[in-house]
Amino acid sequence: MPDFYTIRWQPEGAVSMIDQRLLPHQVVYNSYQTPVEVGAAIRDMVIRGAPAIGAAAAYGLALVPWHTESEDPAEIISQLEIAADTLRQARPTAANLSWALARILERVNSSPMDTAADLRDLVLGEAKKIVEEDIAINLALGSQGQQVVPDQAVIIHHCNTGSLAAVDYGTALGVIRLAHEQGKDIFVYVDETRPRLQGGRLTAWELLQYGVPFKVIADGASGHMMRTGKVDLCIVGADRVAANGDVANKIGTYNLAVVAHENKVPFYVAVPKSTIDIHTASGDMIEIEERPAGEVTHAGSWQITPDGTPVANPAFDITPARYVTGLITEEGILSPPYPEKLKRLFQEKD
Numbered sequence: 577m578p579d580f581y582t583i584r585w586q587p588e589g590a591v592s593m594i595d596q597r598l599l600p601h602q603v604v605y606n607s608y609q610t611p612v613e614v615g616a617a618i619r620d621m622v623i624r625g626a627p628a629i630g631a632a633a634a635y636g637l638a639l640v641p642w643h644t645e646s647e648d649p650a651e652i653i654s655q656l657e658i659a660a661d662t663l664r665q666a667r668p669t670a671a672n673l674s675w676a677l678a679r680i681l682e683r684v685n686s687s688p689m690d691t692a693a694d695l696r697d698l699v700l701g702e703a704k705k706i707v708e709e710d711i712a713i714n715l716a717l718g719s720q721g722q723q724v725v726p727d728q729a730v731i732i733h734h735c736n737t738g739s740l741a742a743v744d745y746g747t748a749l750g751v752i753r754l755a756h757e758q759g760k761d762i763f764v765y766v767d768e769t770r771p772r773l774q775g776g777r778l779t780a781w782e783l784l785q786y787g788v789p790f791k792v793i794a795d796g797a798s799g800h801m802m803r804t805g806k807v808d809l810c811i812v813g814a815d816r817v818a819a820n821g822d823v824a825n826k827i828g829t830y831n832l833a834v835v836a837h838e839n840k841v842p843f844y845v846a847v848p849k850s851t852i853d854i855h856t857a858s859g860d861m862i863e864i865e866e867r868p869a870g871e872v873t874h875a876g877s878w879q880i881t882p883d884g885t886p887v888a889n890p891a892f893d894i895t896p897a898r899y900v901t902g903l904i905t906e907e908g909i910l911s912p913p914y915p916e917k918l919k920r921l922f923q924e925k926d
Contacts, residue, residue, distance in 0.1 A: 579785070582740055583623060583631050585704065589642040591635040593623045596740055600781040609643060611636040611659035618666035618673070621772065625741020626815045626851050627710050630672030633663045634703035637680050641696035649689045656684060656699070669824055669865045669892050671816040671853045676706055707743050713848045714745040716906035721751030721811070721846055723909060724902065727760045729808040732798055732836075734767040735826035736778035737813035737846065747813040748846040749779060751904065756788045764790040765801055769826060771871045771889065795828050802839040809842040811904075817845070817852045821897030821914025822859030827890055833899035845895075846904040854922050859894035867891045 580603060584592045591614060595604045606622060608614050614636030617623055623632050640659050641652050660677045667673060683702045689695040725731070731752060738749030745753060755762050764783065769775035776792050783790045793801065801807055810832060816824040823829065823845050836843040856862060869887035873879055881887075903910040903918075910917045 580739070582628050582743060583635065583707075585635055585638070585700070585707075589639065591632065591639065593617060593632065594740070595622050596624060596778060597621055599740075600777055608636075609639060611639055611663055614639065615663045615666040618663070624774070625737065625746070626670045626672040626813065627714070627742035627747070627848060628740070629667060629670045630676035630850065631703075631707050631710060631743050633666075633673045634676045634680060634706045636663050637677065638696075638700040638703040641692060641699050644692070647692045649692060649695050652692055652695055653684055656681065667865060668863045669815050671851050672848075675850045676703075679706065710743040710848070711745065713850075713906045714742055714747060714750045715754075717747060717846055717848060717904060718745055718750040718754035720906065720908055721748075721844070721904045722755060722758065724809060724842065724844055724904070725751060725755045725760065725762065725811075726808065727762075729755070729760065729762045730765070730806050731762060732765045732767065732801065732807055732810045732832065732841075733779060734775065734795075734810070734812045734829055734832055735769045736774040736782070738779065738782040740778050740782060741813065747848065748811040748844075748904075749782065749813075751811055751846055752788060753782075753786050756786060762788065764788060765798065765807070766790050766792045767795050767798060767828065767832070768792055769828060770795055774826065795831070798832055799835040799839070802835060802841050807839075807841050809844060809901075810836045811844045811846055814845050814847045814851055815892060816856070816862055817847055817903065817918075818856045818858050818862060819854050819915060819918055820858045821900055821903065821912065821918065822862075823895040823897070823900060824859060824862045824864070824892045825895065827893050830893040830895045830899075833895045837899050842901040843899055844902050844904055844909075845900055849905055849907065849921065852903075852905075852918060852921075854918060859896065862892075862894065864893070865891040 738746035767775045873881040
């Protein structure tokens with residue numbers, strides 16, 4: 577386990593999160609007591625990464641019955657639904673956020689409660705299950721990923737998908753961390769990941785703590801590394817995977833996948849099943865979040881563009897399934913064609 581944590585429930589009825597905006601220079605934990613505050617933390621990138629956002633949403637809902645003054649279960653359920661709407665809008669692209677909210681509300685609606693205390697225990701208990709399952713799922717996903725990571729592998733990674741993006745271990749970076757812990761002699765090229773630099777700030781910070789050898793590269797350098805050097809594979813995470821295998825992930829993922837395809841470098845996407853949206857037919861149907869212009873016009877507090885510069889700042893892009901070598905899940909690695917295999921993955925669960 578790392579020395580830091582991403583998100584925790586505090587006994588006094590608060591949610592504590594590491595403020596990822598301040599890393600790597602400061603390690604600060606913020607405390608939140610309302611779902612509105614948690615939604616703002618998600619939107620403002622205090623916490624980020626699909627699994628971590630799901631955990632935050634779950635704990636955000638748990639704050640409602642914990643702090644409400646009502647003793648009427650029906651009224652509290654109404655408050656939960658309002659809070660869920662608020663949290664759902666914080667970052668619409670991430671599948672785990674809406675998945676966690678739907679899971680808790682379904683549990684609430686299928687388990688009639690006689691008292692407010694019973695309802696409070698139910699919601700918090702389900703949120704804690706989501707958090708505990710996330711750790712187990714990511715460990716299983718990391719183990720499955722070892723099938724495609726040979727000893728002495730050179731890997732390119734985009735954005736941040738480690739413990740900071742989950743409750744622990746993470747997805748793509750969890751595969752990398754577990755390979756290192758198993759004694760594999762691996763090396764990682766870390767895309768800096770403009771404009772918020774999650775690779776240069778967060779992934780580099782995590783890998784230094786784990787002792788994994790790496791170098792940070794500019795996003796545009798990945799093609800050069802693949803064409804001129806030894807690169808065995810790319811591993812990225814995802815914020816949503818459509819039913820046809822299209823992948824929504826941090827902006828720049830599509831570019832990386834196309835260049836990997838050109839250089840015959842395998843391109844893997846590591847995702848828990850909760851990130852797979854079997855009800856969305858293709859990537860064209862996924863809403864792409866547009867973030868503030870200041871993320872592009874500024875590096876920290878320093879403005880790098882002329883005053884009045886127009887900006888487009890999509891937070892994510894869509895990588896068509898044809899560029900994805902395999903989807904690494906906690907239940908195995910899926911290879912193309914994806915539609916029937918993804919459908920079967922969820923049918924088998926049912």
